[in-house]
Amino acid sequence: MFRPKTAPMGWNSWDCYGAAVTEKEVRQNAEFMAKNLKQYGWEYVVVDIQWYEPGADSHEYRPFADLCMDEYGRLLPAPNRFPSAADGKGFTALADYVHSLGLKFGIHIMRGIPRQAVHKNLPVYGTDKTARDAARFNSICVWNPDMYGVKPCDIGRAYYDSIFSLYAGWGVDFIKCDDICRELPHEEEELIMLSDSLKNCGRDIVLSLSPGPALLEKAELYKQTAHMWRITDDFWDEWKLLYAMFERAEKWSIHAGAGHYPDADMLPIGPIRQDYDKNNRTAFTEDEQITMMTLWCIMRSPLMIGGEMTGFDDFTKKLITNAAVLRMHANSRNARQIFRREMCGSEFILWTADDCEGGKYIAVFNAGDKDAHLEFDTEETETVSADMRATELWSGETMTIGKKFSIDIPAHGAKLLRQ
Numbered sequence: 288m289f290r291p292k293t294a295p296m297g298w299n300s301w302d303c304y305g306a307a308v309t310e311k312e313v314r315q316n317a318e319f320m321a322k323n324l325k326q327y328g329w330e331y332v333v334v335d336i337q338w339y340e341p342g343a344d345s346h347e348y349r350p351f352a353d354l355c356m357d358e359y360g361r362l363l364p365a366p367n368r369f370p371s372a373a374d375g376k377g378f379t380a381l382a383d384y385v386h387s388l389g390l391k392f393g394i395h396i397m398r399g400i401p402r403q404a405v406h407k408n409l410p411v412y413g414t415d416k417t418a419r420d421a422a423r424f425n426s427i428c429v430w431n432p433d434m435y436g437v438k439p440c441d442i443g444r445a446y447y448d449s450i451f452s453l454y455a456g457w458g459v460d461f462i463k464c465d466d467i468c469r470e471l472p473h474e475e476e477e478l479i480m481l482s483d484s485l486k487n488c489g490r491d492i493v494l495s496l497s498p499g500p501a502l503l504e505k506a507e508l509y510k511q512t513a514h515m516w517r518i519t520d521d522f523w524d525e526w527k528l529l530y531a532m533f534e535r536a537e538k539w540s541i542h543a544g545a546g547h548y549p550d551a552d553m554l555p556i557g558p559i560r561q562d563y564d565k566n567n568r569t570a571f572t573e574d575e576q577i578t579m580m581t582l583w584c585i586m587r588s589p590l591m592i593g594g595e596m597t598g599f600d601d602f603t604k605k606l607i608t609n610a611a612v613l614r615m616h617a618n619s620r621n622a623r624q625i626f627r628r629e630m631c632g633s634e635f636i637l638w639t640a641d642d643c644e645g646g647k648y649i650a651v652f653n654a655g656d657k658d659a660h661l662e663f664d665t666e667e668t669e670t671v672s673a674d675m676r677a678t679e680l681w682s683g684e685t686m687t688i689g690k691k692f693s694i695d696i697p698a699h700g701a702k703l704l705r706q
Contacts, residue, residue: 288486288546289486289491289492289493289514289546290514290545290546290547291493291514291546292545292546293328293587293616293617294515294543294548294587294588294589294590294616295330295331295461295493295495295514295515295548295589295590295591296328296329296330296331296589296590296591296613296616297320297329297330297331297332297333297391297393297461297590297591297592298316298317298320298329298331298332298333298591298592298593298596299333299335299393299463299553299591299592299593300312300313300316300333300334300335301335301336301346301395301553301593302523302553302555302559302560302593302594303558303559303560303561303562303593303594303595304335304561304562304595305335305336305343305345305346305347305560305562306335306336306337306340306343306344306345306346306347306348307343307344307345307346307368307562308334308335308338308368309368309369310368310369310370310371310372310381312595313332313334313381314381314384315597316332316595316596316597317332317384317385317388317390318388319596319597320332320388320390320596321388321389321390323596323604323608324596324607324608325388325389325390327607327608327610327613328613328617329590329592329607330389330390330391331390331391331392331393331460331461331493331591332385332390332391332392332393333392333393333394333395333461333463333591334378334381334393334394334395335395335463336395336397336431336465337433338362338364338365338368338369338394338395339354339355339356339362339363339364339365340352340354340355340365341353341355341365341366341367341368343365343368344562345562345563346560346562346563348430348431348432348433350432351402351432353403354401354403354433356401356403356404356409357375358409358410359404359409359410359411359412359449360400360401360403360404360405360407360409360410360411360418360446361412361449361450361453362396362401362450363375363377364377364378364381369381377453377456377457378392378394378454378457378458378459379456379457379458382457382458382459382460383458386458391460391461392458392459392460392461393459393460393461393462393463393493394454394459394461394462394463395462395463395464395465396450396462396463396464396465397428397431397433397434397464397465397466398428398434398436398437398464398465398466398467398470398474398477398481399422399423399426399428399434399435399436399437399466399477400418400421400422400434400435400436400437400446401418401433401434401435402422402427402432402433402434402435403433404418405418405419405421405422405424405435411442411445411446411449412445412446412449413445413448413449414442414445416442416445418446420438420442421437421438421442421443421445421446422435422436422437422438423435423436423437423438426474426477428465428466431465431466434466436474436477437477437480437481439476439477439479439480443477443480444480444483444484447480447481447484447485448484448487448488451484451485451488451492452488452489454488454492455488455489455490455492459490459492460490460491460492460493461492461493461495462485462492462493462494462495463495463497464481464494464495464496464497465497465498466497466498467481467496467497468496468497468498468499468501468509468516468517469498469499469500469501469502469517471502471505471508472505475505475508478496478508478512479512481512482494482511482512482513493514493515494512494513494514494515495513495514495515495516495517495550495589496509496512496513496515496516496517497516497517498517498519498520498521499516499517499518499519499520499550499552500517500518500519500520500535501516501517501518501539501549503538503539506539506542509542509547510542510544510547513547514546514547514548515547515548515549515550515589516549516550517550517552518535518536518539518549518550518551518552519531519532519535519551519552521552522551522552522553522555523555524555524559524569524570524571525570526571526575526699529571529575529578529579529699530654532551532579532582533582533624533627533636533652533654535551536549536551536582536586536588536624537623537624539586540586540587540622540623540624541623543586543587543588543622548587548588548589549586549588550588550589551582551583551586551588551589552591553591553592553593554579554580554583554590554591554592554593554594554607555569555571555593555594556569556571556576556592556593556594556599556603556606556607557569557592557594557595557596557598557599557600557603558594558595558598558599559593559594559595561595569594572699573602574697574698574699574700574701575699575700576602576603576606577606577681577700577701578652578699578700578701580606580607580612581612581650581652581681581701581703582638582650582652582701583616584612584613584615584616584619585615585616585619585622585638585640585648585650585703586619586622586638587616587619587622590607590616592607609680609681611678611680611705612680612681612703615640615642615648615680615703615705618642618643618644619640619641619642619643619648620640620641620642620643621640621641622638622639622640622648623638623639623640624636624637624638625637625638625639625668625670626668630659630661630663631659631660631661632655632657632659633653633654633655633656633657633659633661634653634654634655635651635652635653635654635655635659635661635696636651636652636654637649637650637651637652637663637668638650638651638652639668639670639671642705646705646706647670647671647672647705647706648703648704648705648706649670649671649677649703649704649705649706650701650702650703650704651694651696651701651702651703651704652696652700652701653696653697653698653699653700653701654699655698655699656698656699657698658695658696658697658698659695659696659698660693660694660695660696661692661693661694661695661696662691662692662693662694663691663692664690664691664692665688665689665690665691665692666690671688671692671706672688672706673688673689673690674687674688674689674690675687675688675706676688676706677704677705677706678704678705679702679703679704680703680704680705681701681702681703686704688704688706
């Protein structure tokens with residue numbers, strides 16, 4: 288199985304455009320990434336849900352809308368939103384353009400087979416069977432009714448073989464599969480079938496499972512079937528959701544490794560929810576964004592930018608191009624929470640990780656609502672080394688850590704050091 292050596296980094300259209308993204312918007316974000324971010328490791332450009340729905344115009348879904356598909360029930364991009372897909376060309380031209388920029392191209396899919404294909408009883412490519420033979424009529428996503436589940440059998444496998452062969456032919460490098468990550472154990476056989484089909488499509492494609500929260504007891508199955516899987520439901524720019532991520536990160540961090548990464552979801556930074564109002568911006572404070580980026584990077588979560596990148600301000604650009612922090616994202620190993628405690632009227636959380644090339648990372652978070660000072664004995668952690676110089680990676684400032692670790696941290700903020 289293809290295994291990416293580091294957690295994928297890229298952009299996904301969901302946070303800013305929902306189901307309504309257009310080819311123009313995808314291209315402009317790809318161009319921004321190629322010019323400003325590629326040199327820092329950002330490479331995937333992913334078109335999220337319902338690219339096959341001509342009338343999609345927001346984060347909402349239109350139940351039972353007519354979808355664009357070929358004669359075999361395989362979904363196709365809506366030409367009114369993706370002009371280069373006209374005449375059944377699919378995403379070939381858009382993927383070629385993204386590749387020409389030195390980047391990689393991805394799409395979102397829903398688990399299953401289109402209900403529209405089943406109702407029309409379209410043939411399954413390469414077989415003498417039809418969509419009705421492949422469909423499980425009692426397996427329908429509760430929040431998007433576009434699809435029926437697929438039976439874990441030969442005809443079901445043939446359907447998945449046909450769509451992944453099509454996507455591979457388009458030049459797809461990344462697939463985000465929805466309505467599957469948390470649908471276990473009742474959809475476990477379909478996940479295994481889908482994964483096996485993708486592995487044999489003839490192209491190296493990252494498989495991302497959504498939505499979460501993933502089931503901790505199924506961690507080994509996720510590792511065997513996918514490259515990344517969501518440990519949370521949709522993550523948005525609310526402090527309560529970021530605060531809740533610490534508990535999820537603590538449980539899942541031990542499962543991050545070469546080729547398999549627990550996914551804390553997208554980074555809702557910069558201009559988001561652009562389908563509702565072009566003036567919408569993330570509600571996270573700058574300190575909260577630093578906390579988010581620090582936690583995602585030390586635990587080696589995939590990094591998927593959610594905002595409209597052409598509207599990024601200087602702070603946002605610096606947030607995602609800090610080479611020292613992104614080096615930690617690639618090199619951190621054995622990340623773990625050391626303590627979480629109430630001190631001096633605030634809640635502090637301490638994480639450490641090893642650098643695979645030598646050295647140690649120390650992340651300290653203030654989860655309280657006020658600026659606060661943290662102090663503790665370094666000996667008690669057995670991970671933080673005393674009498675050593677350290678660099679704070681967000682500011683570049685240096686300090687000496689003595690027998691007592693002492694540092695000021697803003698409310699909802701973080702400090703990240705490398706010894």
